[in-house]
Amino acid sequence: MKSWRGLLAFACALLVFADQARAAEPPRTLRETGFFDASSPKLPFSPQYPLWSDGADKQRFIALPPGTAIDASNPDAWDFPRGTRLWKTFTHGGRPVETRLIERQADGAWQFAAYVWDAEGRSAELAPPRGTILVVPSAPGGRYVVPGRGDCLACHGGAPSPVLGFAALQLAPELRALVERGWLRGLPHELLATTPRIAAASSVERAALGTLHGNCAHCHHAGPGRVPLRLTLQQRVADPEVSAAEVLRSMVGARSRYQPDPQADARIVVPGDAAASVLLRRMRSRDPRVQMPPLGTEHADEQALALLAHWISQDLSRHKEP
Numbered sequence: 641m642k643s644w645r646g647l648l649a650f651a652c653a654l655l656v657f658a659d660q661a662r663a664a665e666p667p668r669t670l671r672e673t674g675f676f677d678a679s680s681p682k683l684p685f686s687p688q689y690p691l692w693s694d695g696a697d698k699q700r701f702i703a704l705p706p707g708t709a710i711d712a713s714n715p716d717a718w719d720f721p722r723g724t725r726l727w728k729t730f731t732h733g734g735r736p737v738e739t740r741l742i743e744r745q746a747d748g749a750w751q752f753a754a755y756v757w758d759a760e761g762r763s764a765e766l767a768p769p770r771g772t773i774l775v776v777p778s779a780p781g782g783r784y785v786v787p788g789r790g791d792c793l794a795c796h797g798g799a800p801s802p803v804l805g806f807a808a809l810q811l812a813p814e815l816r817a818l819v820e821r822g823w824l825r826g827l828p829h830e831l832l833a834t835t836p837r838i839a840a841a842s843s844v845e846r847a848a849l850g851t852l853h854g855n856c857a858h859c860h861h862a863g864p865g866r867v868p869l870r871l872t873l874q875q876r877v878a879d880p881e882v883s884a885a886e887v888l889r890s891m892v893g894a895r896s897r898y899q900p901d902p903q904a905d906a907r908i909v910v911p912g913d914a915a916a917s918v919l920l921r922r923m924r925s926r927d928p929r930v931q932m933p934p935l936g937t938e939h940a941d942e943q944a945l946a947l948l949a950h951w952i953s954q955d956l957s958r959h960k961e962p
């Protein structure tokens with residue numbers, strides 16, 4: 641009798657699990673995600689420190705369920721209402737190639753999916769769970785990699801919030817408009833009184849730290865879920881001075897655990913010497929074992945490299961040890 645009951649409970653659990661797994665399968669087409677739905681307002685947004693994606697142009701949108709708002713009381717990890725959807729479309733040569741979706745489901749879990757557009761740019765279908773490689777003549781090298789769902793989690797899954805670009809620092813100039821629109825609740829008042837920004841010694845330094853925040857901080861941060869290294873590249877609006885100092889301390893003159901040459905004692909950032917800085921070597925490399933970020937790009941971001949090299953060789957040279 642007892643074992644029957646146990647078996648029944650097990651079977652029920654399996655059914656519940658199977659049901660959840662079914663519910664977790666994303667819609668088959670982009671249309672079914674509500675992307676083309678004119679009745680629910682979709683707000684376009686642009687993070688000020690965007691992710692480098694091999695030169696693709698990107699358009700981003702967010703839609704909230706009617707009558708809901710984002711809880712911004714933790715200003716560095718906004719809490720999004722269930723039913724929130726965010727899309728990001730990648731275009732090359734003016735043609736949409738891929739649209740990514742993040743959706744917060746009724747049970748609070750997040751769903752990630754990628755949709756591949758047809759050649760006419762009219763509709764898009766769900767990509768295989770493991771991703772796919774497309775021939776796109778206008779993309780660099782003529783090919784385009786659609787990441788798998790596990791790859792989405794590598795970047796979006798360990799960050800303070802799984803939504804990376806719709807966040808206080810990234811949207812700093814638009815915070816007031818978002819509050820007035822009724823999209824944000826609980827944002828600490830001081831962030832409306834003064835537009836938050838990265839604490840930095842110069843505008844070059846601010847741009848350099850912003851680039852690292854936008855491209856690296858989802859893995860290299862100081863909270864739970866981070867890559868277990870001392871290196872943090874995350875800027876926070878709640879304590880800009882503290883977080884900027886943490887970032888500088890963790891890289892400027894700091895010993896790298898990764899040592900390209902066992903004879904040398906490599907530092908993550910060597911003030912005044914961009915070529916010797918491990919940070920730049922790893923950003924420039926496209927050897928899959930070395931490159932940073934480790935996924936999502938096949939070509940280095942030359943503009944970001946030039947900015948960081950300038951910051952390290954010019955701005956930081958005054959930190960040089962005597």
Ligand code: HEC
Binds near residue numbers: 689740752753796
């Ligand atoms: C290499 C890291 C990385 C990978 C891999 C990645 N993303 Fe992102 N994604 C980001 C970052 C950083 C942003 C915010 C900055 C931007 O959009 O330029 C972002 C933004 C987004 C946005 C806009 C909402 C937001 O969070 O700001 C969506 C939607 C999205 N990603 C979906 C996906 C999906 C789906 C996958 C997997 C198919 C994926 N991403 C893979 C790093 C990544």
Ligand code: HEC
Binds near residue numbers: 852858867869899908
């Ligand atoms: C998807 C997560 C992820 C992203 C995004 C990412 N990294 Fe990393 N990074 C790692 C992991 C994991 C390691 C440790 C293993 C290794 O050294 O390859 C690492 C190691 C490093 C190291 C070596 C530090 C040490 O002490 O050994 C540097 C420097 C670094 N990353 C810089 C960057 C920079 C700069 C960016 C953004 C341009 C970036 N990373 C983006 C995951 C990431």
